[in-house]
Amino acid sequence: MYKRRNDHTKLSLKSPAMSTAEPKIHTDFDEYYGYYDDYGNDSALIYLCENHEPNALGAILTPVLFSLTFIISLAGNALVLWVLVRYERLRTVTDIFILNLVTSDLLFTFSLPFWAVDHTRGWIFGKAMCKIMSSIFFIGYYSGIMLLTLMTIDRYFIVVHPLPAVRIRKVSYAIAASSVVWGISMAATVPEMIFSDIVGHEENRLYCISDYPPESAQIWELLGYYLQNILFFFIPFVVIVFCYWRILNTVIRCKAKKKHKTVKLILWIVVVFFVCWTPYNVVILLFSLVTLKVPAFETYYYDYYYYDESNTTADYQQFVHLCENIHINLFGAMFTPVLFSLAFIISLAGNALVLWVLVRYERLRTVTDIFILNLVTSNLLFTFSLPFWAVDHTRGWIFGKAMCKLMISIFFIGYYSGMMLLTLMTIDRYFAVVHSLYAFRVRKVSYAVTASIVVWGISFAATIPEMIYSDIHLRMEGLYCFSIYPPESAQIWELFGCYLQNILFFLIPFIVIVFCYWRILNTVIRCKARKKHKTVKLIFWIVVVFFVCWTPYNVVIFLYSLVTLKVPAFKTCEMNNRLEYALYISRNLAYCHCSLNPFFYAFVGTKFRTHLIRLLSKCFPRLKICRELSTTSGNSSKRINSRNYSDTDMPLHSIGS
The missing domain is CATH 1.20.1070.10 (Rhodopsin 7-helix transmembrane proteins)
Incomplete structure (x- = not known):
């Protein structure tokens, strides 16, 4: 007779959705099991973790x-x-x-x-x-x-x-x-x-x-x-x-x-x-x-095995091993919606405030304003898709095929453009601080607009495979939205997606960010600005937060590429389950980075803090603001209204503006 237990499908790597592939099946009996001395009894089956x-x-x-x-x-x-x-x-x-x-x-x-x-x-x-x-x-x-x-x-x-x-x-x-x-x-x-x-x-x-x-x-x-x-x-x-x-x-x-x-x-x-x-x-x-x-952190094996009661020997050729991951999916269904919801609320509030300040006071007059506007747009695109993926993790995809393609496209365009805009803003800061004379000649609004258009174009092009292959697919728990590639080229597309994220949207940006901030740090330390230690702290936290948020996620993506390549050490069920846990945790950590961007790239700047205080004082007249902030607001307003104002006049200001 046959005995069968429940099984669950795998976690998606390329999509924020939940499931992408059928359970992996192993038919080599000797590789996984030690002995079987009572063919009709579940408890007699000994499972050995092969390593x-x-x-x-x-x-x-x-x-x-x-x-x-x-x-x-x-x-x-x-x-x-x-x-x-x-x-x-x-x-x-x-x-x-x-x-x-x-x-x-x-x-x-x-x-x-x-x-x-x-x-x-x-x-x-x-x-x-x-x-x-x-x-x-x-x-x-x-x-x-x-x-x-x-x-x-x-x-x-x-x-x-x-x-x-x-x-x-x-x-x-x-x-x-x-x-x-x-x-x-x-x-x-x-x-x-x-x-x-x-x-x-x-x-x-x-x-x-x-x-x-x-x-x-x-x-x-x-x-x-x-x-x-x-x-x-x-x-x-x-x-x-x-x-x-x-x-x-x-x-x-x-x-x-x-x-x-x-x-x-x-x-x-x-x-x-x-x-x-x-x-x-x-x-x-x-x-x-x-x-x-x-x-x-325990690996369970859900098995099919054949036992013919009329025969005293079991047909091991009929024995199939399934890699079970019910606990992983339950973990993701509880953990992911909570973090996605928190990231959505914080990111929406922070980026909406930045957008409000930009439109109300700045009027997009400087290169920094153009870049921050694009970064806010990117973050809001990314953020807008998070509630849909939170629902997808709990109830499956209930929004239809068109919304599936639209949300995946919005998600990846926001993700890719956000990484490139952070890198672009870092390069701009590098020239403004380290090569200030050269930057004064070339840092025009047209330069910022052109560079931003290039970033959006690259991000859109990198998202095309997801636009084409994303669809609604039926799994045991329900319908889910994710990308499934043609079988004959699935490995190529999966590896392309992994290495695209690893190299173009993490490794290169990270190297550029570290190099630029290292040069900025050396320049700021040599200058005579009184508050330069605050700039050093800001630089330190920008690099550390970027590294902590994005490195684990990209390491896991790289390890998944080894699974796709069928590297022997990454073919075991235990390794797959551990990678899926690591992907859930690291991915949620990485996606929270969009909620931190407004604080690092806008609110730390003197201008934005001043404008924010003015907005809050108008919206909440009873709000008591200390004299120190009021004085700063008045002084900053005078500087902003001056015709001679430039957002690159001091290295310290250019870091935080």
């Missing part, structure tokens, strides 16, 4: 990266140690901290060749070396993070509070603080010292891992995950960002000639720490959810 392909990827990639890290780290830290011993003689607090950091890095580095061999041939060094290497690895890892944090705090006191630092910064203080760090690191490593052991695994190999007692395995695993997440990442990261933020403000206010180099160093320290450690700790957090058996 040969991820292991094969790790066996190739990990040893190479570990070997490179070992060589570079060993050479660099050995040179630092030589300089310390040969010339410095450990005479200062900084020398003590650097010595400890070098020792920590060398401990961590020393274990890497052993783990490289472990990934290729298994553990061949015996039980004692297993415990020693696990201990050395974690002591080096934990102490390194804490020493970086300790050095950051030390720098904070030197720069921000120099007088107290002079009194307390003694060599004995550095030795005591370092001793505490090593003590905490060793204490945190005790579980690994106790439970690390050699365990037999597939392919008749032995591996060195932590083998916790079954009755308390979940507790120990969660302790390890949250210890790394909280004590050795989250707290250090918060401390590092706070300290360097205060240091940055102090350095910007001082009159040192080479302070821009200090600013560069600070930015690189924070960015490198974030980029290197955040993905790893996010994955650790997700693994803790797997350990807690959170439904969204």
